[in-house]
Amino acid sequence: MTICITDIHIRHFSLPLEPPFRASWDPQVRTRFSATLVEVHTDAGIVGYGSGDSMYGFDQFKHLFIGQDVSQTERHSDVLAMLAFHYARYWPLEIAIWDVLGKAANLPLFRLWGGHSNRVPAYCSTGELHDPVQRKEEVLRFREQGFRAVKIRMRHEEVRRDLAVVAAVREEVGETMEIMVDANQGWRMPGDTRRPWDVKRALQVARELEHYGVYWLEEPLEHANFAGLAELRRATSLRIAVGELNRSPADFREFVSQGSADVLQPDVVVCGGFSLGLKVAHLCEQHGLRFCPHTWGNGLGLMANLHLAAATGICPFLEYPFDPPGWTPERRDFILADPVLVSKDGDLVLPEQPGLGVTLREDLEQFEVQYP
Numbered sequence: 001m002t003i004c005i006t007d008i009h010i011r012h013f014s015l016p017l018e019p020p021f022r023a024s025w026d027p028q029v030r031t032r033f034s035a036t037l038v039e040v041h042t043d044a045g046i047v048g049y050g051s052g053d054s055m056y057g058f059d060q061f062k063h064l065f066i067g068q069d070v071s072q073t074e075r076h077s078d079v080l081a082m083l084a085f086h087y088a089r090y091w092p093l094e095i096a097i098w099d100v101l102g103k104a105a106n107l108p109l110f111r112l113w114g115g116h117s118n119r120v121p122a123y124c125s126t127g128e129l130h131d132p133v134q135r136k137e138e139v140l141r142f143r144e145q146g147f148r149a150v151k152i153r154m155r156h157e158e159v160r161r162d163l164a165v166v167a168a169v170r171e172e173v174g175e176t177m178e179i180m181v182d183a184n185q186g187w188r189m190p191g192d193t194r195r196p197w198d199v200k201r202a203l204q205v206a207r208e209l210e211h212y213g214v215y216w217l218e219e220p221l222e223h224a225n226f227a228g229l230a231e232l233r234r235a236t237s238l239r240i241a242v243g244e245l246n247r248s249p250a251d252f253r254e255f256v257s258q259g260s261a262d263v264l265q266p267d268v269v270v271c272g273g274f275s276l277g278l279k280v281a282h283l284c285e286q287h288g289l290r291f292c293p294h295t296w297g298n299g300l301g302l303m304a305n306l307h308l309a310a311a312t313g314i315c316p317f318l319e320y321p322f323d324p325p326g327w328t329p330e331r332r333d334f335i336l337a338d339p340v341l342v343s344k345d346g347d348l349v350l351p352e353q354p355g356l357g358v359t360l361r362e363d364l365e366q367f368e369v370q371y372p
Contacts, residue, residue, distance in 0.1 A: 003046065003070050003104055008062050008093065009039040010055045013367040015334045021326040024129045024153035025184040027191040034369075035298045035335050037360075040096040042070060046103050049358060050095030051300040051335070052269030056371070058090055065093070070100050077275035084247060094273030095304050095356075102355030109307040110350055113278070116313030119347040120306060122320035123149035123180060125296065127327050129156055132168035139169050139177070142322075146346035149178035149215065149317050154205070163208050170212040178215040178317070180241070186219035187245055197221060199228045206236040216241040216263050224251065229260035239263055243280070244294030247271045252280050256287050267294040268308060269301040277305075281312040295319045299333030299340045303356050306340075306348050318348055337361045 013035045021030040038050040048070075064079050076097055080090050102109045110118065124147040130138065139150050152169065154162035162181075170179060183205070185196040197205070202220040209217060216239040221228045223246055233240045241263035242255060249272075255261045264284055268277040277293065284291040291314045295305035302320070309315035320342060321332055329339035337359040343349055351357040 001044070001104075003042050003044045003100065005040055005065050005068055005070055005097075006043050007041040008058075008065060009041070010058055010371075011037045011039070012054070012369050012371060013037065013335055013364065014369045015331060015367055017326075017331065019325055021331075022128050024127060024155040025192070026189045028189070033298075033331060033334070035300075036092065037300075037335060038092040038096045040070070040093065040100055042100055044104065046100050048096040048099030048101075048103065048355065049300060049360070050092035050097075050099065050269070050304070051298055052092040052095065053089045055088075055090055055092060057088060058093075061087075061090070070097050070104075073097065073101070073275060077273055080273065081248075089247070089270055091271065091273040092269055094275065095269055095300075098274050099355040106354045108350060108352055108354060108357050109274075110310040113308070113311035114313075115311060117310050118350045118352075119343075120309045120315055120318045121148060121346055122342045122348045123147065123151055123178070123317040124323075125151045125182075125319045125321045126153060126323040127296075127321060128323050129153060130165070132165045135165050136168045136172040138323075139173060143173060143177055146342055146344045147177070147320075148346045149180065151180035151182055151218070151319070154181055154183045159205055163205075166209065166212050166214070175213070179212065180215050180218060180317075181209055182218040183220045184218075185221055186223035186242065199231050202228075202232050203235050206232065206238050210237055214238055218242070218263075218265070219244065226254045226258045226260045229255070230258045233260060233262065239290070241265055241290075241292065245271055249276060249279055252276075252283055256283060256289070261289065263290040263292050265292050265294040267296075267301075267305065269295075269297060269304050274304070274308060277308045281308065281314065285312070285314055291315050292317060292319070296321050297332075299329075299336045300356065300358055302333070302340050303358055306350060307356065310350055320348065334367065335360060335364060 239262035293305040333339035
């Protein structure tokens with residue numbers, strides 16, 4: 001049965017944050033959290049949902065999709081790639097289209113793609129810069145909640161302060177948890193005028209981190225510095241993780257062909273959609289790399305990346321943004337009826353509802369804002 005798109009609605013929501021969230025990668029303190037919802041309506045009465053980038057300006061391109069068969073996913077992906085080249089990242093639409101397809105098949109997406117498992121271990125992804133004593137106490141609480149891995153940010157003005165945090169956490173948890181480190185050098189927010197690390201600086205940091213058994217070093221260089229990443233990878237025993245905002249299949253081929261990475265991390269809701277994510281997962285499988293999607297947004301985006309990770313069966317850990325009180329599941333997932341939680345043994349477990357399996361909160365209208 002052919003199912004056609006009849007309309008596409010874009011809605012915007014905003015949640016006040018008190019206390020504010022002080023993201024390590026952003027000089028601007030965040031006092032509000034914005035979320036955009038894409039609704040794909042069809043002639044079968046099925047509505048699919050997606051979320052990610054803001055989708056500003058998309059209305060002028062709706063005609064490229066309305067009237068089209070939802071099952072033409074590669075066609076839709078091709079059009080979205082063209083729009084991304086010329087205009088903006090409208091990939092939440094592709095997520096919503098796949099949500100429709102899963103609902104039409106009465107299958108959760110991870111089963112539609114092969115269904116390797118309904119659960120993936122989560123790593124606790126912190127987002128703020130805390131001192132060593134505070135951070136090690138927090139990580140102990142994360143371990144009590146079931147997490148078997150934690151990610152620490154490196155964005156202090158002095159790297160030695162970041163290293164002190166990693167050292168304190170490793171001393172406290174011993175070998176009971178994996179520790180990831182995110183340098184956040186792959187890209188910068190508009191207000192961040194600092195230059196990214198060069199290879200020598202990244203190698204200096206990597207060699208220090210080797211003493212603490214770090215599972216991976218993430219985004220240690222600019223996102224398209226393929227040669228530099230390859231040089232760094234050859235010079236350190238650490239795994240190098242990259243690709244969270246790389247936008248094209250060509251970038252991921254370069255990571256592989258130049259030997260630039262051990263872990264590839266596309267985030268499907270902001271770059272490439274499920275189409276790119278599935279291709280990168282296959283690339284990882286073919287070349288013996290780890291596939292660990294990045295996911296720092298709201299709960300709908302988290303669920304999208306979780307479905308992909310669970311379907312592939314080659315994701316050792318999935319990112320779970322969590323750093324209370326600044327960043328909690330209730331804040332992160334405020335557009336959903338219930339926040340996405342980690343099981344007592346540290347896993348993210350997928351529901352059996354069709355599509356993405358998400359339910360929007362009934363009183364969502366209270367957070368709705370008009371197009372800016």
